[in-house]
Amino acid sequence: MxxxxxxxxxxxxxxxxxxxxxxxxxxxxxxxxxxxxxxxxxxxxxxxxxxxxxxxxxxxxxxxxxxxxxxxxxxxxxxxxxxxxxxxxxxxxxxxxxxxxxxxxxxxxxxxxxxxxxxxxxxxxxxxxxxxxxxxxxxxxxxxxxxxxxxxxxxxxxxxxxxxxxxxxxxxxxxxxxxxxxxxxxxxxxxxxxxxxxxxxxxxxxxLPEPPRPPVGPRAVLRSVPATVADGLRLGAREPVVRRVLLTATAAGTALATIELLAPGRAARFTGAPESGAVLFAALACVGFLATAAGSHGAPLVARLAGGSGRAALAGLAVSGAGLLLLGVTAAWSGAAPAALAGCGYALVYAGLGAAGPNENDLLHRATDSAVRATALSLQSLALQLAGALAGLVAGALPPGPLPWLAGAAALLAGAALWSGRPDSPGPRQPAPACGKPAPAEKNPAPAAGETA
CATH class of the missing domain: 1.20.1250.20 (MFS general substrate transporter like domains)
Structure with a gap:
C-alpha cells in the first residue's frame, strides 16, 4: 500500500x-x-x-x-x-x-x-x-x-x-x-x-487519496450506517469531551442565530434606511468572516499561551461572550460611539469563536477514532443547527432591546464555563486503519478537555 x-x-x-x-x-x-x-x-x-x-x-x-x-x-x-x-x-x-x-x-x-x-x-x-x-x-x-x-x-x-x-x-x-x-x-x-x-x-x-476499503454493497451500507450513527450517539452520551463539544456547539449556535437575526435590523436602524442598512450589514458580515479567520489562524498560539486546547477553548468562548455582552449593553444606546463599541463587540464574537473552534475539535478528535469520526462531526454540526433554529425563535419572541443579546451572551459564557478547571489529557491514539478498514471503537477513550462546533 x-x-x-x-x-x-x-x-x-x-x-x-x-x-x-x-x-x-x-x-x-x-x-x-x-x-x-x-x-x-x-x-x-x-x-x-x-x-x-x-x-x-x-x-x-x-x-x-x-x-x-x-x-x-x-x-x-x-x-x-x-x-x-x-x-x-x-x-x-x-x-x-x-x-x-x-x-x-x-x-x-x-x-x-x-x-x-x-x-x-x-x-x-x-x-x-x-x-x-x-x-x-x-x-x-x-x-x-x-x-x-x-x-x-x-x-x-x-x-x-x-x-x-x-x-x-x-x-x-x-x-x-x-x-x-x-x-x-x-x-x-x-x-x-x-x-x-x-x-x-x-x-x-x-x-484526497484514501486507502482502499473493502467493497460494501447497498444492503451492507443500509445495515452499517444506522449502526455507525448509533455508535456516534452512544459516544456523545458516554464521553465527557464529546458531550462538552456538543454543548459548546449548542452555545455557539445560539449566539450566531441571535446575531444573524438581530444585526440586520440594528444596522438598518443605525443608517435610517433598509437599503443602506443592508450595505452596512454586508460590510459587518465581511468583518465577521475576517475576524473568524484571524481567530482561527491564531488558535495554536492561543493554545500555547493558555496551556492547552481546553483552556484555549475557554478563553475563546469567553472573548466571544464578552463581545456579545458588549452588543447587548449598547443595544439601548444611540450614537456613533455606542455603534463603534457594538462593531468591536461583533468582531470579538467571531474572533473568539474562530480561536475556540480548532482547539475544541482537536480535543474532539482525541476522544474519537476513524470508525465514528465523521459521525461525531455531524453530531456537532447538528447540535449547532438545531440550537440556532430554536434560538432564532426565542430571540424573535423576546422584547426588542438588550435582552435577546444578553441571552445569547449568557449561552456563550455558559459554554465557556464547561472548560473551566479541565486540563488537557492526551486522549486515545489510534493506529492507522489497515487496508482502509476502520479501527474498532475504543471501549473507554480517555477524556480530554475540549469541544465545540
Missing amino acids: RQPLDPASARRRFTTVTFLLWLPVGLYLPAQVLLLTERGMSLPVIAGLYAVYSVTVCVLELPTGGLSDVVGRRPVLATGGLLTCCALVLLVLGTSLGPLSAAMVLLGAGRALSSGPAEAWYVDTVRAHPDGGGDVRTGLARAGTACAVALAAGTLAGGALPLLLGLGSDAGARLARATGGLVLPLSVPGLVGALVCAGYVVSVLAA
Missing part, C-alpha cells in the same frame, strides 16, 4: 479543499434572496424555501456522517459537491416553486454530505503517518482560516458581480435578453459558484 501523505501535504490539501467548499456559499448568498424576489417570490415563500433547506440538512446530517465512516470520505465529499453544483444551477435558473424547492433539497443534501468528511480525512491521514505525531490542531486552524477567507471573498465578489454587470454597460440586459430572462445579473454569482463547485469535485478526487 502506498505511503500515506505527510502531515504538511495533508494540511495543504485539506485547506485548499475547505476553501473551495465554502467559496460558492459566499458567492451565492448576497444575491440569492434578491434573485428570488426578482423571480416573483414573496418573503414568506422565500422563508419556506430556506426552511426546506434547513430541514433537509438536519434530517440527513447524521446518516451522511455515518455513510462517510462506512464507505469512505472521498466518495461522499465528491457526491456532495456534485449535488451542490446541480442545486446552484437549478436555484439561479429556476423560476417556479417546484424547481426551486428541488434545488433547496439538493443544496441541503450537498451540505449534509460535505459536513465533516474532509476534516475526518485530514485527521485520519495525519494519524496514519508514522511521523504524524497526532498533532492536528494547526491543520484545523488553517482550514478554519481558509473557510472564513473564502466566505469573506465570496461575499464581496457575490455582491459586486451583479452591480458591475448593471453599472456602466448593458451587459446585464444583454445577458437577460439572450437567455430569455433566464439568466439575470443576480444569477451570475450562483453560476460562478457552480463552476467553483465543479473545481471542488475535481480537487477532492485528485487530492
Whole structure:
C-alpha cells in the first residue's frame, strides 16, 4: 500500500479543499434572496424555501456522517459537491416553486454530505503517518482560516458581480435578453459558484487519496450506517469531551442565530434606511468572516499561551461572550460611539469563536477514532443547527432591546464555563486503519478537555 501523505501535504490539501467548499456559499448568498424576489417570490415563500433547506440538512446530517465512516470520505465529499453544483444551477435558473424547492433539497443534501468528511480525512491521514505525531490542531486552524477567507471573498465578489454587470454597460440586459430572462445579473454569482463547485469535485478526487476499503454493497451500507450513527450517539452520551463539544456547539449556535437575526435590523436602524442598512450589514458580515479567520489562524498560539486546547477553548468562548455582552449593553444606546463599541463587540464574537473552534475539535478528535469520526462531526454540526433554529425563535419572541443579546451572551459564557478547571489529557491514539478498514471503537477513550462546533 502506498505511503500515506505527510502531515504538511495533508494540511495543504485539506485547506485548499475547505476553501473551495465554502467559496460558492459566499458567492451565492448576497444575491440569492434578491434573485428570488426578482423571480416573483414573496418573503414568506422565500422563508419556506430556506426552511426546506434547513430541514433537509438536519434530517440527513447524521446518516451522511455515518455513510462517510462506512464507505469512505472521498466518495461522499465528491457526491456532495456534485449535488451542490446541480442545486446552484437549478436555484439561479429556476423560476417556479417546484424547481426551486428541488434545488433547496439538493443544496441541503450537498451540505449534509460535505459536513465533516474532509476534516475526518485530514485527521485520519495525519494519524496514519508514522511521523504524524497526532498533532492536528494547526491543520484545523488553517482550514478554519481558509473557510472564513473564502466566505469573506465570496461575499464581496457575490455582491459586486451583479452591480458591475448593471453599472456602466448593458451587459446585464444583454445577458437577460439572450437567455430569455433566464439568466439575470443576480444569477451570475450562483453560476460562478457552480463552476467553483465543479473545481471542488475535481480537487477532492485528485487530492484526497484514501486507502482502499473493502467493497460494501447497498444492503451492507443500509445495515452499517444506522449502526455507525448509533455508535456516534452512544459516544456523545458516554464521553465527557464529546458531550462538552456538543454543548459548546449548542452555545455557539445560539449566539450566531441571535446575531444573524438581530444585526440586520440594528444596522438598518443605525443608517435610517433598509437599503443602506443592508450595505452596512454586508460590510459587518465581511468583518465577521475576517475576524473568524484571524481567530482561527491564531488558535495554536492561543493554545500555547493558555496551556492547552481546553483552556484555549475557554478563553475563546469567553472573548466571544464578552463581545456579545458588549452588543447587548449598547443595544439601548444611540450614537456613533455606542455603534463603534457594538462593531468591536461583533468582531470579538467571531474572533473568539474562530480561536475556540480548532482547539475544541482537536480535543474532539482525541476522544474519537476513524470508525465514528465523521459521525461525531455531524453530531456537532447538528447540535449547532438545531440550537440556532430554536434560538432564532426565542430571540424573535423576546422584547426588542438588550435582552435577546444578553441571552445569547449568557449561552456563550455558559459554554465557556464547561472548560473551566479541565486540563488537557492526551486522549486515545489510534493506529492507522489497515487496508482502509476502520479501527474498532475504543471501549473507554480517555477524556480530554475540549469541544465545540
